[in-house]
Structure formats: C-alpha cells, structure tokens
Amino acid sequence: MTETALREGGEEPAVGARWQRAAARGKVRGTTKYVADLPVPPCAQVAVYRSTRPHARILAVDVTQAAALPGVQAVVTGQDLFALLGERLLTGPAFADQPALAYDRVRYVGEPVAAVLARDLATARAAVDLIAVEYEDLEPVYDVETALKGEFFVHDVLRPSSVFGDLSHLRGKRDTNVCYEYNLRTGDVDAVPTDGVTTVSGEFWSPPVAHVPIELPCTTAWVEDDRLEILTTTQTPSYVRQAVADLLDLPLNKVRVRTSVLGGSFGSKMYDRLEPLAAALAWSQQTAVRLVATREEAFLLTTRHGAGVTSSMSADADGNIVAATADVAYDTGAFADVGPRITAKSGMVAAGPYRVENAWIRSRCIYTNKPSAGPFRGFGVPQVTWSHESLVDELARELGEDPAEFRRRHLLREGDEAPMGTVMHSADFVGCLDAVTDEIGWTTPYEKGEGRWRRGRGVAVGMKAVLTPTIANAVIQLNQDGSATLMISTVDMGQGSDTIMPQIVAEVLHLDEGSVRVVAADTDTTPYDTITAGSRSTYHTGNAVRAAAEKMRDKLVDLAAQRLGVAASDCKVTSGGVMSTTAQETVSISDLMHGHFGARGTTLTAEANFTTSWQPYDHETGRSRQVTEHWFAGAVAVEILVDTMTGRVKVEQLAVAGDVGRAINPTLVEQQLTGAAIMGIGHALFDELVFDQGQIVNGTLLDYQLPSVRDVPAKLTAHVIESAHRTGPFGAKGVGETGILAIAPAIANAVRDAVGVRITRLPLSPERVLEAMTEAGVS
Amino acid sequence: MRMLNLTVNGRVHDVPVDDNELLLDVLRTKVGCTSVREGCGVGACGACTVLVDGRSVSSCLALAVRHDGAEIVTADGLPGDDAVVEAFVECGAMQCGYCIPGFVLMTHELLAENPQPDAEQIAAHLEGNICRCGTYPEICAAVTSAAARGARL
C-alpha cells in the first residue's frame, strides 16, 4: 500500500486518501433512496405472462378472460406490440434478437409473451393466470452440443443492432446457432516439435450462475407531454435511451432515462432488461406503468454464461510454455445480449497471462433455448481463467515444479507481447502473485494432515482487458460557494464511483472531502457514457472527470489572473483558493466567482470528453497491436481444508491481489477485492443455476445458494498493487472484476494439493469432490 | 380493509390494510419506510428485516394484520447517534448498501440479547442475512465495534 505524500502546505491529497464512502450514513440507516423508493406518478402495476415452453410457435394468445377481470386496465400481447412497432420491437446490444414481448415464437421457458396492466399487482397477477396461450412446439436446443449440430435453430435470421463501436463489425447471418466466433492464431501450434514436450489438457466447465444483486430490477415509465420518462435500475442509462428511442422511433431528446444508486448489479442491470417492455407499454397505452421483477423473475432476466473450454498447454524440455490451445463455447441462451463481445474479449486471454509463442484459440457464442446470458462481473474471463489456471498448475506439477514459481517464470512482464499481439503495460502479475504467496507463507512448509481433514494450498493468476473503444464525458459545475456538482452517467452500484470521482475533482481543484457531489445519472442532464461496467469507469470516466476538473482549474486561474492583474502562469489553485506568487495573495473560489459574476449562487461549468481508440483485431488471427486501453491483473492464493468424509471444502485463508495502477481510494479498492473474492468463493463451491429441460430448477433464494457470513474465510486479505498506468487518471485503473477472476482455480488447485484430485467442472460441490476422490481411489 | 394500529419508530400510525397484505408492503407504501426492502420474498435474505417488539422478523413473510398494536423499529427510525449505525459507518460496513439496514437491525437484536458476542455468535445471528457485495468482514467488525460502544435501543 502506498500512501501519497502530503502536498505543499501540509494539505492532505484527495487521491489516495481513504475518504468515507459517499452517502455512508444514508446507506446504513436505509434513508438512501434506490430506484423503487423514489416518487413516481400513479402507475398501472404490470404482471407478465411468461412462456411455459422452451421453444414453440405462438399460435394464439387468448386474453379475453384476463381483460375482463375487474381492475385490469389493459392486456398487451407481443402481437399487439409487433403490429405497432414491427421489427423495431427487437432490441439488443449486439444483435436485434430480443423482443420486449414474444410475438411469433418463444425461445425459453419464462420468456414474456403478454403483459397485464392493472390497478394493483395482485389483480395483475390474477389476470395473468387467466391468459391462455396456444403453442406449437418446436424442437428445443438445450445445450451447446446440440446447438452446434445445426439441425434446429433458435433464431432463423440475425440482424446486427449497430449500437457500439467495438461491435460495428457484426454482420447479419442466418441458419446458425453460432452468433459469434473469435479466433486467435499466434505462431503455429501444429509446428511445435513434440520431442521432449509435456502436454496437459482438459475439458473444463463453468455452469451458468445468477447475479442476484439484492435489489430487484424495477422500471417505471410514463408519458409526460410528448416525452417518455423512464426511472429504472440500470448500469447503462445512455444505452437504454438509445434502445428505447430506436424502439419507439423517437428523437433522443424525447426519451429521458434516470436511475439512482443501485443495490448491486454485477452486470445484471445492463442493456435490455425491463426497460423496452416498460417503454413499449407506457408509450402504446399512453399511461404510467411500473414493473418490478420478483426474485423468481429476476432469475429469468439474465445469467452468467455457462461455458465449456477444451484446452491444452505444452512445455518443452526446458520448461518453457511452447503452446496453448483452447476451444471455448459460451452458452448465451435465447439472446446474444453482449455475448459476442464477451466471446472475443475472453477468447483473446484464454491462453493465460503467460509468454506463449504458439496459441490456437477458438471462442464461440452459441444460442440455446434457455434464459439469456449476459455480462457478469469478469465478463466471461473467469470461465477461461478456470481453464488456463488449472492447466498451468497441472503442467507445473507434471514438470515437478512449484506451481507458483513456474507461473512466476512465465508471467507476462512490462513490455512483453501477449499472445494476442498487444504489448503489456501496467499489469504487474508478478507483483500480485508475490503479494498473495507472501501473505499465505507459500514457501513455508505446512501440515497436510492425514486424518479426516486434509490441508492444501493453491494459487492462480487472472488477466482481463478493459472494454475498448469506449466513450466517457463529464461536466463539472462549480458553485460560487466552492462546492461542486459532478454530472456523469456513471452509476454507483456499490463500487464507489460517487466517492472516487469527487476525489479526482477534489485533487485537481484542492477541494475538501464532501464538497463534490455526483448527480444521479439522468440522460436529460448527465452526458453520454458507454456503460458503467467492465471496471472501466475509474479509468475512462475518471479521465474525463480529471480533464474537466483541469479545465475548471484553468478557468479559475484565468479569473484570478484577471482580477489580480497578473499572468495566468503566476497563479495556481491551492486549498485556500487561487494563489498568485507575485501578488502575494490568495483569492478564495467563492470570492473569485462572486467578484466575477457579481452575484451569489452562480455557477461555472467545464466539461470534457475521453474517448479511447483501438486497433480492431484481425479477423483471421485475432491479433491486434492495441486491442485494449489497459489490463487488469490479479492473483489469488488460498489455504483450504477438505473434509474427506463429506467432500466439503473449507477456505481457511484467502489472499487476493489486484494491480489497480493507483488506488484513488484504497479502502474501496480493498472492499472490491474482498467482496469479489467472497462472490468467487460461491462460484467455486456451490453457486450454480440448475436446468432441467431448459427450465430453472433452483430459481428461488430458498434453493439458490449465495455465500453467507459463514462462507467467509477466517483470514481474508486484500493486496493493492500499484503499477501506475501512463494514461490513467493519476495512474489509476478499475478493480471491480479483478478479484473474482482467479478465485475458483486457486481453490481447485488447493483441492488438487490437498487430496490429489484434479476437478475440471465447477462448482466444487462436496459431492463432486467426493466422487473425484472415490474415482481416484483417494480416501 | 381494516384499520391497523402500528407504532413505527415511536410514531403511531393508523393504516387501512387488507387481510392478506404483508407487513413489508404496508411499511413501504403506507408508512413510508423505504429502508425495508424486498430481496427474496421468502425469508432468506434479510433485506426486509424489521424489529417487532424487539425481535427481528422477515416482513416479507409477515401478515400485517397480525401486528395490530405492535411496536416496530426500522433502521431509518434509529436515533441519530445510534451506536450500531455509528459503528457501521466507521467500519465502512457498506458497499451498495441495500442489505445494510437489515444487518443493522439484526445487530441490535443480537446485542440486546448478548452484549458481548464472540465471532461464532455473531455469525450465528447474521448467517441468514445476505450481502451480495460481500461486505461481511466489515459488517462483523462493525458488530464488534458496536458491542464495544455499548449499543442500546
């Protein structure tokens, strides 16, 4: 941990300080208002009829009984909306494949087919039970194996939606379940001599899992004059505005999307969730509607991709990693969502953070008749990390080398070219690995135990690229009293943007803790921002915020120079205001602005944009000299116990490290790392959505397991590594996902260490562990 | 519909309720306590926790009409200098914050019964509250800190 030195005059710097989280007290007392708590006009409550079939043609939807129920205001079917909106009814961040209500065909059990608007929810739900749908079943595609056979198709035609820069290369296609394929070809894996080469391989599986932020999705939409207002739980307000404007064919200024702080999201409240349906209902009925997903419905809205990876890693006689292969299949369910991006961005790191000369990777995104998968903390990378970190561990063991030392030898370092062709900068894998192995005392011997409980240790390293290219904007309004308001469309969902963005402003303008407030995202006032996701905000929006603050600083300096009659170069901003060395005078912000405008309460604004660029990857080789703006690097080390009688794994100690470039607020960074680690423990040990014939079996919190206080390791430490990024704001990068990447393989590697079995399917449930031990004859 | 008499955070409310209404919905929509939230609807997450006559209850499973005359405490009604609140704020025991009011109330119940709980007792009392952000280490530290301050309702 580095603490920043005091600035001149003994002033505490804002960047690097452990400022208290914004609205801390309000969050503890529950007075902070989340979306569902904010006032809205009187609304029709909406309940949704959901498909009972995994794949079927809709022959008829009979709503007569439902519509006749007292208290029902309207019943709207997919066919109604299609008649009104045509193909515009289909939205999606990559392909326009997602209808707000299904109109011709249903593609998963739980897909919305009709919506009831009623005076209260109980009535709406009762009416839903009266809707009768006639289906003609189509052959369902439950898994990627069947999907790849190409006998039955989830979609007949695919049309790109052309919203995002990085997906602008998507083309329409038909008669395939593969909506995207990314290939990486580096060197020639087939040309690697086999002499003296050791190869390990495996088939790895990460199941679909659910995000389960505790706050349920909630969208309210209403018409005000000729505009549509939407108040919704989203991490992508700018996207939602565009999607809704496209859906209803409205100009952007006639759609207003607002949100509030979110009660967690982890990728679940992104792109098209409840918003297109709410918008279509409100607009078509010219009324106010409110949709709140129940927990059971939230399980159907989005999931994390189940993913299979068939992979191998080879080392030559000198122990150099000479080849890596990976065939990755992401099950995206009924809709592509942002699966194509996930497929590419995860595919390109599927060989791991190692120097590997020859790599062959194929990464595909595949439709099935299941609820759609989308982004989830880690963005597909945990699934490939599960593969490469298990393989590299096994390779080290085959070669008789220490797994941590073996990694250390091969990890990419500053200036190395990664397998996809991009040169590494500010990704201190070795520093992360050192920190976690030191913490758990990797090199000191320990008792493995001989009785019922066996002890083991494991490490793993994770690597992820930030979404590139993207766009961020910031507007700062400085108030005459010296306080400031920051307008950005970044959404605070617990990651702490409402705390650290003010720290960046305060650092530049020398303001105090608490003097900068972030306005909740509102597309009427806060400027465009690609998304709040993929750990991109600290770097991207942070850079926009910093640039805006610097422009503000220049304005203040100009005002002071004018007022004092000195050169601008003579003035600088300090904690007391703007100081001139020649004039030997400091003017406070408040005096400066009062003097300039001649009134109190005035404002000064400055704005900035930060847009990143990239070199699109080559479509044959998947390579690019600059595929990403920056990297996330993380490492995990664990010590675990395995109960050999029950198969239960208990994580005793976990150390997690992430290279964040520079910690704007070390406390929040540490919390992101430990919080992600705890979520990762769930993914490693029990988190799993179970399907039976396309239907979720455990879609309630009575059955779906989340880590509780009982699942937290007795010792859990976060290690902040700071290898400053040359273009990060004060060197900073994001951290939201870093902690989760390598948790599962670290634990599996420790299980391997403790009881000698290599498990390649997640989760490491007690049953699976015991089964593997029985198979291997370990007792 | 019948009138229900509830004392919420020391203030008396007479609210009309249906027989089948849940305490959660009545508190949110008729009393205005939005610190009480639905996370699971089945008693498994604790976001809807309230104290009824001092005891923690999942308001998502509680019929409102059974609580006629009850004294209800919600996190937003805790006194300004509440020791548990102070401890949570100082320990940074919140990320998104959505689950935290539930933990605060569980902590009050625990400390009322057991002013100096050990780690196991803390875990046993909080194990049914889910913080998806994974703020458990800070929350446990906050409980210990609140105990040291001598929390009282």
Added chain:
Amino acid sequence: MPVLHQPRDLDEACTLLAELDDPMVYGGGTAIQILLKQGLLFAENLVDLSFVPGLTAIEATATGIRVGAMTPLRRMETDAQVAGVVPLAAATYGHVANPRVRNTASVGGNIAHGDYRLDPPTALLALDAQVELRSAHGQRRVPVRDFFVDFQLTAVEHGELITAIEIPAQPAGSASSYVKLSSLGENDWPSASAAALLVTEAGRRTLRLGIGALAPIPQFVSVDVSGHDLETTVEAAKAAADPLIDPIPDVRGSVTYKRRLGLVAVEDAVRRAWKDQDDD
C-alpha cells in the same frame, strides 16, 4: 386469496376448522406465505391462531415440558427451561433457518409443515415427544414417532389443530448432540441431519437416533449399545440407520451422495454425544 379468520379462543378455532370449506391453520405463516407466493396453496380459509390465548406457554410437567403450539421456534433455543430439561431440543431448534424465521415460525406449524428436511423432528423423535391435537370432536395425543405418515403428510386430520408438544425430560446422565450437514452454502437447509441421544437407564445403554432429510419422512431408530465402546457404538448406529436412509435426489445431492452424507451425520452426532457425555 384465501379468507383470514382470527378466532379468539380454541373452541372458536375448532368450530371454524370444522365448518369452513378447505380451512388451513395459520401458525407462524412462514411456510404458508411462501406457498401462497408460489401459487401452490389452494386453501380457501386461513384460521390464524395468533389471537388464541394459551398457545405460547412453556410449562414444566411431571415428566418434562409442554410447549404451546404457537411458541416461536426461537424461544425453544433461548428459553432456560427448555435448555435445562431438553438440551437436545434447544440445540436443534437453534439450527432452523435464521433468527428471523425462528422468531416467526411456530413449534406447531413447524412439525405440521411436514417437510422431510426439518431439523426439529429429529430431536423430537429421539426424545419421544407427544403431539397434542384438538378438534371440535375433542382432544388426542399422537407420539411424534407416529406423526410423520408419508411425504409431506402428517397425522393431523381434517378439522384438527396442534395445541402443544410434550417433550419428556432428557434423562439424567444422558448425552446428546445434533448434527446438520449441508452440501451447498453453510447456511442452507440440511442435506442430512441426525440427532443422537445416549441414555443409560436400569443398567442398559440405548442410543436413540432421529434422522432428517434422508427419506420422505424423518426417521427414528433406537439401538441397544450396552457394553459398546465408542467405535462399536458408531458402527451399530450406522448399521441401524442405513436401512432407514432412502434419499430424495435434488440440487443438493444424488441418492448415493446423500446416503454417504447421512452416515457421516449419524457418525458425527454419535461421536459428539459421546464426547458430551465424557465432558459431563
């Protein structure tokens, strides 16, 4: 939505249960509310017992204690009398769900719920509790060991309600323990559970075992372990439990796994009870 009735005394409750169409007793409501939300409850009338006096008392009897049906589960874990007279019951009730559910759920509703995975029945079986039932036709008592009839089916008949559970005191010198094994999160429902009670009476030593989550209904078996040492007791317990284990596969485990886990629960419970006895 079913209609809610709130009788003010037992007779009124019994009359309502006798006369209403499709009535259902409303105890703590923690199970009923979930069934309602899932659309799985088809009762037309709910008879809420919360205003019936006398159903929340915990009283000492000549042979043990009597617990009113509406006593919240949490009191079973915190009440000094319960902990003193039937420590196995106190420990087991403390394992149910979480404190909030335990504050609301009732002792009567818990067993009437009839779920095969419930924690408390294991202890009640080992302790040989009696269930007191009442209807418009009068009162009767059913031993807990006869109470669980089939999958989600109990001895409670139409028109009946549970008024109390009587639990005989744990004999002096007995030792006990409850073990709950979950296979997913640590705070989950059990995938296997066992309550073990070691009793020495008239020179004979008996191990009484209640096991849960391992068959369509909770199971009971008693084993004579006179003269056994710990290891042979463990073996005898496992041999006795094994034929009773008939697991239902689900997301928490296959039949094979639950069977294995069941034997571990039995073994752990016996070992801990043994240790409990040594510690005394």
